[in-house]
Amino acid sequence: xxxxxxxxxxxxxxxxxxxxxxxxxxxxxxxxxxxxxxxxxxxxxxxxxxxxxxxxxxxxxxxxxxxxxxxxxxxxxxxxxxxxxxxxxxxxxxxxxxxxxxxxxxxxxxxxxxxxxxxxxxxxxxxxxxxxxxxxxxxxxxxxxxxxxxxxxxxxxxxxxxxxxxxxxxxxxxxxxxxxxxxxxxxxxxxxxxxxxxxxxxxxxxxxxxxxxxxxxxxxxxxxxxxxxxxxxxxxxxxxxxxxxxxxxxxxxxxxxxxxxxxxxxxxxxxxxxxxxxxxxxxxxxx
Amino acid sequence: xxxxxxxxxxxxxxxxxxxxxxxxxxxxxxxxxxxxxxxxxxxxxxxxxxxxxxxxxxxxxxxxxxxxxxxxxxxxxxxxxxxxxxxxxxxxxxxxxxxxxxxxxxxxxxxxxxxxxxxxxxxxxxxxxxxxxxxxxxxxxxxxxxxxxxxxxxxxxxxxxxxxxxxxxxxxxxxxxxxxxxxxxxxxxxxxxxxxxxxxxxxxxxxxxxxxxxxxxxxxxxxxxxxxxxxxxxxxxxxxxxxxxxxxxxxxxxxxxxxxxxxxxxxxxxxxxxxxxxxxxxxxxxxxxxxxxxxxxxxxxxxxxxxxxxxxxxxxxxxxxxxxx
Numbered sequence: 001x002x003x004x005x006x007x008x009x010x011x012x013x014x015x016x017x018x019x020x021x022x023x024x025x026x027x028x029x030x031x032x033x034x035x036x037x038x039x040x041x042x043x044x045x046x047x048x049x050x051x052x053x054x055x056x057x058x059x060x061x062x063x064x065x066x067x068x069x070x071x072x073x074x075x076x077x078x079x080x081x082x083x084x085x086x087x088x089x090x091x092x093x094x095x096x097x098x099x100x101x102x103x104x105x106x107x108x109x110x111x112x113x114x115x116x117x118x119x120x121x122x123x124x125x126x127x128x129x130x131x132x133x134x135x136x137x138x139x140x141x142x143x144x145x146x147x148x149x150x151x152x153x154x155x156x157x158x159x160x161x162x163x164x165x166x167x168x169x170x171x172x173x174x175x176x177x178x179x180x181x182x183x184x185x186x187x188x189x190x191x192x193x194x195x196x197x198x199x200x201x202x203x204x205x206x207x208x209x210x211x212x213x214x215x216x217x218x219x220x221x222x223x224x225x226x227x228x229x230x231x232x233x234x235x236x237x238x239x240x241x242x243x244x245x246x247x248x249x250x251x252x253x254x255x256x257x258x259x260x261x262x263x264x265x266x267x268x269x270x271x272x273x274x275x276x277x278x279x280x281x282x283x284x285x286x287x
Numbered sequence: 288x289x290x291x292x293x294x295x296x297x298x299x300x301x302x303x304x305x306x307x308x309x310x311x312x313x314x315x316x317x318x319x320x321x322x323x324x325x326x327x328x329x330x331x332x333x334x335x336x337x338x339x340x341x342x343x344x345x346x347x348x349x350x351x352x353x354x355x356x357x358x359x360x361x362x363x364x365x366x367x368x369x370x371x372x373x374x375x376x377x378x379x380x381x382x383x384x385x386x387x388x389x390x391x392x393x394x395x396x397x398x399x400x401x402x403x404x405x406x407x408x409x410x411x412x413x414x415x416x417x418x419x420x421x422x423x424x425x426x427x428x429x430x431x432x433x434x435x436x437x438x439x440x441x442x443x444x445x446x447x448x449x450x451x452x453x454x455x456x457x458x459x460x461x462x463x464x465x466x467x468x469x470x471x472x473x474x475x476x477x478x479x480x481x482x483x484x485x486x487x488x489x490x491x492x493x494x495x496x497x498x499x500x501x502x503x504x505x506x507x508x509x510x511x512x513x514x515x516x517x518x519x520x521x522x523x524x525x526x527x528x529x530x531x532x533x534x535x536x537x538x539x540x541x542x543x544x545x546x547x548x549x550x551x552x553x554x555x556x557x558x559x560x561x562x563x564x565x566x567x568x569x570x571x572x573x574x575x576x577x578x579x580x581x582x583x584x585x586x587x588x589x590x591x592x593x594x595x596x597x598x599x600x601x602x603x604x605x606x607x608x609x610x611x612x
Contacts, residue, residue: 015416015514016416019411019414019416019417020416020417020418022407022408022411023408023411023412023417023423024423026408026427026485027423027426027427029482030426030427030428030429030430030482030485030486031426031429033430033441033442033445033482034429034430034433034441036441036444036445036452037441040444040450097330097331097334098331100327100328100330100331101327101328101330101331101332103327104323104324104327104328105328107324108320108321108323108324110321110324119335120335122593123335123339124539125539125592125593125596126339126343126589126592127539127542127543127565127588127589127592128543129543129545129564129565129568129569129585129588130343130346130568130585130586130588130589131338131339131342131343131346132568132569132572133346133349133568133572133578133581133582133585134341134342134343134344134345134346134349134582135338135342136572136573137345137349137578138337138341138342138345153334153337153338154338156334156338157331157334157335157338157339159335159339162331182316187319187323188319188320188322188323188324189323189326189327192323192327213431213432216434217434217435217436219434219435219436219546220545220546220565220569224569224573234434235434235435235436235437238436238437238440239436239549239550242440242443242550242553243553246553246554252450255440256444259437259440259441262434262437263432263433263434263437266432266433266434267429267432269432270428270431270432
């Protein structure tokens with residue numbers, strides 16, 4: 001009996017080990033480059049180019065940090081604030097706009113509704129690079145090119161948020177609740193802002209987080225729209241510095257340190273809002 | 288994806304009212320609802336028109352017109368209708384066709400690797416034998432929080448001799464490897480994209496797998512299917528909707544390939560300024576200031592995207608129909 005048990009057990013044990021090994025290797029693949037960034041950020045230029053990352057000599061995390069914020073009259077701090085402004089404000093306003101439209105798509109009936117919704121879904125597919133030149137021409141005609149608004153207004157548009165908003169509204173806001181609010185004599189908009197929006201909270205956070213990520217990552221649009229370095233987001237600023245680095249290597253440590261700091265807000269947002277976006281992903285994936 | 292059902296608008300008029308005032312009250316309620324619907328939708332559709340419809344229309348318009356200098360170069364420039372001239376120019380331009388080929392090769396390597404890799408990891412994590420599952424998921428997801436340009440920066444350094452510990456490691460084993468050479472540059476870009484998005488798509492698949500009813504899996508285990516067979520023949524078909532969605536979004540993003548090659552082009556002579564269609568558009572519009580050429584290339588890229596996405600949905604819905612039969 002025991003001999004058959006062990007022969008049965010051996011392949012299963014082997015399977016478990018293989019599975020865990022594959023997952024471990026994948027996790028190392030995703031984590032090690034980030035670890036490299038952390039280690040490289042704490043190194044002076046000599047250790048960086050000696051690829052001598054694990055030794056503790058030449059530890060200059062603080063020095064790199066000071067250099068980063070001192071470089072080019074503290075441009076980095078300005079870029080960071082710009083990015084926060086574009087991303088947090090843009091994602092906040094954008095999520096409210098998209099979820100409101102998604103809710104209206106779910107709860108109201110009107111002519112050509114599904115055709116209109118099809119247009120929204122089609123907008124998800126259109127590459128940003130296709131829109132860049134016309135947007136640039138439009139912005140230069142209205143005098144908005146190279147201003148805050150040239151980057152801020154286009155990023156508010158989030159058709160995928162409308163799609164998610166519609167699904168969340170279906171899932172979280174029962175029609176009965178709406179009907180009860182109407183019975184109580186609440187107007188339609190009051191019912192939305194006082195009752196429905198509260199129930200849509202987790203969905204709103206998910207859309208916000210998705211949009212925050214997209215805007216924080218945004219690179220192409222600012223590259224097209226902005227020539228004033230004071231308006232750059234971090235992504236474009238680091239790109240600029242990296243292109244200077246090939247000529248003046250003193251930029252390398254600050255680019256690495258700047259990259260490390262630019263990763264932090266999203267990690268923070270994802271960890272703090274974890275409860276919400278996990279549910280949001282399920283909604284997006286299952287339907 | 289569009290499988291949303293029509294929701295009914297609940298009747299709002301009180302039932303006790305007389306029929307005539309009933310219909311009037313109903314009409315008033317309907318008007319109020321439409322007004323509210325309009326208010327909720329206006330901000331979004333204002334954006335849709337200004338930053339989507341008008342730009343798409345402008346791109347199409349620009350692609351048919353060209354700024355021609357009037358005779359001898361005197362006087363203001365004016366737009367002249369040139370028909371399909373810009374399209375012919377783009378489609379016969381070897382650099383544009385080369386860019387299309389590059390993106391096609393990139394998609395062929397990247398999309399299968401991404402879909403299979405993310406699905407395999409999700410199935411492994413769903414199998415219940417992985418230790419520290421929540422931590423593994425968090426670790427895999429981490430690169431999603433790294434902005435694309437910074438992911439490209441990190442990997443650019445990891446591809447750069449003298450900085451990269453990877454190249455150093457290979458050198459110790461007497462292997463010289465050039466990550467940015469002729470044959471390695473596309474796989475190197477695939478690697479950056481894969482690294483950035485693998486964990487995110489894994490989480491999407493994992494969420495879908497969690498929604499598979501446990502009874503279905505138990506039934507297959509009772510039927511004597513091993514864990515591998517359960518994963519491949521029971522679980523995988525049940526999450527097909529998410530597979531299609533992930534493949535579709537991966538495709539749409541892959542066709543826009545821009546950020547990674549632009550950054551790598553700062554250090555690799557293998558990447559020209561027209562490496563991908565998106566880079567071609569940028570180069571035509573903002574380096575060569577040839578708006579009609581850029582617009583025509585934009586429209587072509589747009590048509591490609593639409594055709595391929597439509598193909599994916601059609602292909603999968605036909606597979607679904609065959610399955611149902």
